[in-house]
Amino acid sequence: MANKIDDELKKIVSTITEIPLDTLKPDADFFDDLKIDSMKAIEIVAAFEKKYKIVIPEEEIPKMRSLSKIIAFAKDKIK
Amino acid sequence: MSWDIEKIKSVLPQREPFLFVDEVLRVDTGSFTVEAKKTFSPGEYFFKGHFPGNPIVPGVILIEAMAQASIILYAACKPEIAALKPDYYLGKVKSEFRQPVRPGEAVIMEIKGLKMVNNAGVGQATAKVNGSVVAKAEFIFGVIRKDAR
Numbered sequence: 001m002a003n004k005i006d007d008e009l010k011k012i013v014s015t016i017t018e019i020p021l022d023t024l025k026p027d028a029d030f031f032d033d034l035k036i037d038s039m040k041a042i043e044i045v046a047a048f049e050k051k052y053k054i055v056i057p058e059e060e061i062p063k064m065r066s067l068s069k070i071i072a073f074a075k076d077k078i079k
Numbered sequence: 080m081s082w083d084i085e086k087i088k089s090v091l092p093q094r095e096p097f098l099f100v101d102e103v104l105r106v107d108t109g110s111f112t113v114e115a116k117k118t119f120s121p122g123e124y125f126f127k128g129h130f131p132g133n134p135i136v137p138g139v140i141l142i143e144a145m146a147q148a149s150i151i152l153y154a155a156c157k158p159e160i161a162a163l164k165p166d167y168y169l170g171k172v173k174s175e176f177r178q179p180v181r182p183g184e185a186v187i188m189e190i191k192g193l194k195m196v197n198n199a200g201v202g203q204a205t206a207k208v209n210g211s212v213v214a215k216a217e218f219i220f221g222v223i224r225k226d227a228r
Contacts, residue, residue: 038198039170039219046194046201046219058196 005074012047013067016040026068044070052078080106082151090154090161091147096124099144104187106155111192113155115148121182136180141214142172145204148188149218152202156195157222166223170199174216184208198222 014021017036030036030044041064045056048070054077056064064070082103091098105114119136126134146169154161180186187207194201199221206214 039221042194042196042199042201043171043219050193061196 005078006071008051009048009071009074010067012051013044013070016043016047024067026071027066029065031065048074054078082106087151090151092164092167093147097143098147099140100147100151100188103148103151106152108156111152111156111195113148113152113188113190115151115188115190116185117144117188118185119180119182123182126182134182136184136186138174138176138214141176141180141186141206142174142216144186145188145190145206145214145216146172146218146220148190149192149200149202149204149220152190152192153195153200153220153222156192157197160197160222160224163224163226165225168221168223169218170221171219172216174214176214178208178211178213180208180213186213 010021010024013019014024017034017040019034028034030041041061045061045064049056052074056073060073064073084101087100087103088094088098091100093099099117100115101118102116103113104116105112121134125137125140129135129137150167153167185208189205191203192200193203199219202218204216204218205212
């Protein structure tokens with residue numbers, strides 16, 4: 001299950017950011033390293049919520065600055 | 080609860096001939112949905128050129144109409160932000176068109192909000208004429224407060 005979530009989230013982020021799967025580093029900062037704008041960031045959050053039918057509180061969104069942080073949040077919520 | 084044109088104008092910055100919501104039929108902030116209506120009268124400015132002798136509502140106008148309905152949903156869900164009269168701008172649109180919309184036809188747009196936050200919104204829209212889907216779109220739009228520009 002854990003690896004499945006990793007792969008699914010990586011695909012979501014890769015599709016939205018247009019960063020190839022093989023170059024998407026889990027700890028790369030969305031804003032500083034990957035230069036993702038706020039529109040893409042909210043698109044990632046919306047896709048994540050739709051996929052797993054969970055709601056990410058607005059105050060949590062700024063903390064999700066990398067794929068690894070999204071995965072950690074997902075694993076905490078989807079048990 | 081429905082909205083009349085004056086309430087619509089209190090939220091949308093667009094004006095005629097670029098105001099494409101006539102009436103809001105239903106607002107449900109619990110399920111993040113809005114149903115809005117636009118009747119494209121035969122006198123709309125774009126029919127003369129799109130196309131001569133074969134008037135059809137341009138797809139970009141349908142997108143704009145659905146985007147305006149999305150702003151209304153955002154304003155209903157985030158009234159404290161909408162009250163500040165922010166700027167709304169489209170960030171991304173994914174759309175498809177199924178059938179042409181002709182002069183005189185009423186388009187019913189249903190907008191479903193996927194995510195509404197203080198600086199952005201994500202929504203899905205379906206536009207129908209007489210119960211048949213004419214267009215669908217997914218939107219991401221930004222919301223910028225004037226004091227944050």
